[in-house]
Amino acid sequence: MQQEHQGNNFTHSDSAKLISELGEVYGFRFLRFVLALPESWEVGDRIDTQQSNAASALYSWYRAFQEMDPPNRWINLVSLATRRMVSDKQSNASFFRGLCGGRTEVPRREGDEVFNVLAEYARDVYPAFLIDHPGEARMPGSSFATPDEQGGNVDFYRAVLRDPQLKYLFPEELDKNPEALDLNALREVTSLVYFEVGQGGSFQLPLFAFHLLNSAYSRCVVAGDDSFEAYIAAVAQNLSDARCLAAGRVVKVPAILGLSNVSISGTDSIDLPGGLLRKVLPGDEAFIPPHVKVDALLVLDAPMKIAHKGKHPNDSEGHSDDVWRRASEMMQKWRQSQQWDVDCHRLAFMLADRETHRSGVIQVLQAAINPLQGHVSISWNDGNSYTTASELKIEAGRVGEIAHWVEQVTSHHPRSLRVAMRRILSAASSRTDPSDALVDAVLAWENIFSDSPETSLRVCGSLSLLLEPVNREKRRGLLKELNDIYATRSAIVHGNAKEPTDEVVRKHGDRALAVAVEAMRRLYVNPDLLRSQSASARGRDVLLGLVEVR
Secondary structure (H helix, E strand, C coil): CCCCCCCCCCCHHHHHHHHHHHHHHHCHHHHHHHCCCCCCCCECECCCHHHHHHHHHHHHHHHHCCCCCHHHHHHHHHHHHHCCCCCCCCCHHHHHHHHCCCCCCCCCCCCCHHHHHHHHHHHHHHHHHCCCCCHHHCCCCCCCCCCCCCCCCHHHHHHHHHCCCHHHHCHHHCCCCHHHCCHHHHHCCEEEEEECCCCEEEEEHHHHHHHHHHHHHHHHHHHCCCCHHHHHHHHHHHHHHHHHHHCCCCEEEEEEEEEECEEEECCCEEEECCEEEEECCHHHHHCCCCCCCCCEEEEEEEEECEEEEEECCCCCCCCCHHHHHHHHHHHHHHHHHHHHHHHHHHHHHHHHCCCCCCECCEEEEEEECCCCCCCCEEEECCCCCCCCCECEEEEHHHHHHHHHHHHHHHHHCCHHHHHHHHHHHHHHHHCCCHHHHHHHHHHHHHHHHCCCCCCHHHHHHHHHHHHCCCCHHHHHHHHHHHHHHHHHHHHHHHCCCCCCCHHHHHHHHHHHHHHHHHHHHHHHCCHHHHCCCCHHHHHHHHHCCCCCCC
């Protein structure tokens, strides 16, 4: 920016240039909100005197940090936007918005002081979320804004400690009178909290609002609506969830799965039972590291609770190994539960694709939005995942079938078939060695129909009857084919002197996967077989004709 702007002593042309320059620094979403400009407004349209004055103030902010590198400049602009300097009742950005004729009212709840203060904080920090991030300033899962409490809101801190549910987040304070605690004492209030999602440690009262406000915005981004109204609603939801968590109850939070090897066309999103599959949006960069290739996001409602909350140990006490062990066990169970849900969805996507048995969606990223943590918990695979699987192509006309299979698998897939599910997914998506893929696919066969002692007749015969229940000649031919594949697998596993050729291994591996996928589909149209207690019982019922196969 070369030109100085003072007050409204500039022409319409100057005004247009100023707004254009400010847009490069702050982003036009921020400018539209703070200057109360309509969505239809474009650079070059007129602005009134109050908007000109507010724009000049924004320009002076920029000039104060013009010589800084972009990340530090961004941090300082965010701080100024959320600070209360012009008014002691609202942030600078909110004050400017009101000055320009924009609405700054927030909802209130009679008798709920915690919500009322949080709603005001939310109004104050929201504009800062809209300021454009320089790429190097954004870290996946990082927070954006902190409310300016002008030295600490004593009444807010005390209200949290008086709250019938929130007070249990700080067990050491339960027997104390919050009204007797001064600001310094309130700033020292802390506890030890671990969450099932894998986060945890010191939990400080002064950061309570920070956690709820930042995770609420992450929630909006995931939902694809970060409007001011949606943000206020998300803050209210976060507070409700925080109260449930503090009371020891389970809440449902957004779990975000980054998927590759999938394309969505003809629609932006697909509603699924218990979740949403959608395209990647610009705001999703808050969760996706720059080097990770994510083609679509699967957002699930994941149940979670606090794994442990208690007194924060002092330096001499140290952390209890028993507390950490119990919390770690709950975290591990939560991760296993999440992996089961992810695998069920991946299998459902495969079964819905009738064009090929090799379509495989790859999970490359996982994140969870915890209302009591301002930083999103994220894990991801480094680099791009190599796969031999075909890309899953989801078009608008196939949405119904996708949703149907997701409902079937997530609701009915038995734990007794978890090995078959994992081996099918591995054979299709993870294995680069054809021998490994063949072994995985046949292991899926065995998990469906094997027993001890294991015989090829039990496995291959059951599969032949399941896949060809009517035509005996086709069944006989299929049985011979499956026996040949089984023999190839045995030669690989047991190291026969006559090793199968690479061509045979690839051919039999591909066919074995096709059989495993189709067998899994058939189980879902034969619910009695799907619900069998074990692979042994399932094979017996098929071979003895105790279940009519369809």
